[in-house]
Amino acid sequence: MSDTLDLVFSASGPEVIFENFGDEMVIANLESGFFYSLDGSGADIWNSLLAGHTGRQYAAASNADVDGAAAIARFIAELRSEGLLADAARPAAPDPISVAAFAPPSMQRFDDLQGLLLVDPIHEASPAGWPFVQASDDLRG
């Protein structure tokens, strides 16, 4: 868990779209078709990570206690396992963050699109041509 808190991340790719609606943060993974709504301090954690801060730096800024830090580490691990975060290089000087008091983060997953994509795949073109044979994910446009 401690390793997770010390890592720096970025959104995992252009297929990950996020929008802050003010009272909730939504993340869409268009590759998998899952949508996520972040609760508690989830939006602050997401914004802090994408600004180049570690989970530990966010925990300090939000005055999270030991249990809170563990919850932050679990939340980051969940974001990674859902394919929303990728490891990134440590920035020279990340922008300062302003965060609200810590509240245990959680997320809700919506599978409306994922279910349709499973039964109804859309093949996109690759450098190999059209039709696209999904032999290697790195060819995906």
Added chain:
Amino acid sequence: MIEAKRGGAIAEAAASNIVRAATDRPFVASRIVEVGPLTIAIHFADRDLEAQFADAFYPAPAARVTSWSLFVVAAAKGEALPLPGFSADEPDMRLVESADRYCLWMGRHSPSLYVVDRRSRRAVCWIADKGAVRAWERSRPFLPALQAMFDDSSWLAVHAAALALEDRAILFAGPGRAGKTTLSLAGLEAGWRFIGDDYVLVDSRDGAPAVASLFATARLRDDMVARFPKLAGARTAISHDFGERRHELSLQGFPGLRPGAARLKRILYVERSGHPAPDVAPVRRSQILASMAANTLIATPGAREPRLRKLARLLTAAPVARFDPGPRIGDALALLSASLA
């Protein structure tokens, strides 16, 4: 703008060749139609195609300058479509797109190839077997191509219904069978302005969200027909898609119907939860986004990221709520009317 994809070169070549091959053909009929902010000249290669599709659209006012041309052609018996690298037996959807061009084979959903060239503002719908066109496609023709025409604008075709009073509109989101068609057609019968029951256009511009009609059609399931006696005269056909009997309605000429945009005042997520009376409750925008995006992105493949961003922007531009219409649709419309006052 759509970001150029790795398949962009394929899209460029395929679109150029297909548009040239289609537009070199003779066309026997043309209609000038209004689709939201666009005025489109639709050219049909034969009268059968005109009869299948033309009346789904609102005619444009006379003397309107066209902004797009759409060419609708059908393959002759035994003629192969110009599909690059696969046959018309291919069951899955295939998509290539670049910043300016869009090609989509609909696979099992429809025997249709759509090509859109935003540079020349010309589009093609090439149908492999015009006898095999599904009823849903006759009811909302060329939807993926129309969506691609809007990609360089702030407009987006979305899976939703909409009604308006004067120029103030309510958008009804929610999954299939949630009650969107019932609400929108009940509104039409009650004198509201019907904008759409399945797919409508939204303008996600900050501070001025709007909604407009795509099609002058609607579809009723068998179990809904008795509820709408005034619409009996609008029925044009009975179809059977996906094992379900549907009554196809052409709403052209129905009193109160007209194209053009209305100001979007509310977005309601329609969900029946057994309330004894119409009920409005809070809803998460993420739930509406997930629901609308799912059907919209599948029915109109391509440019997912910019289209999703438009949808997200729309959801920040208007108030949202969960809406259970309750058992009496008249009470639901009364509550909605009061909310727009």
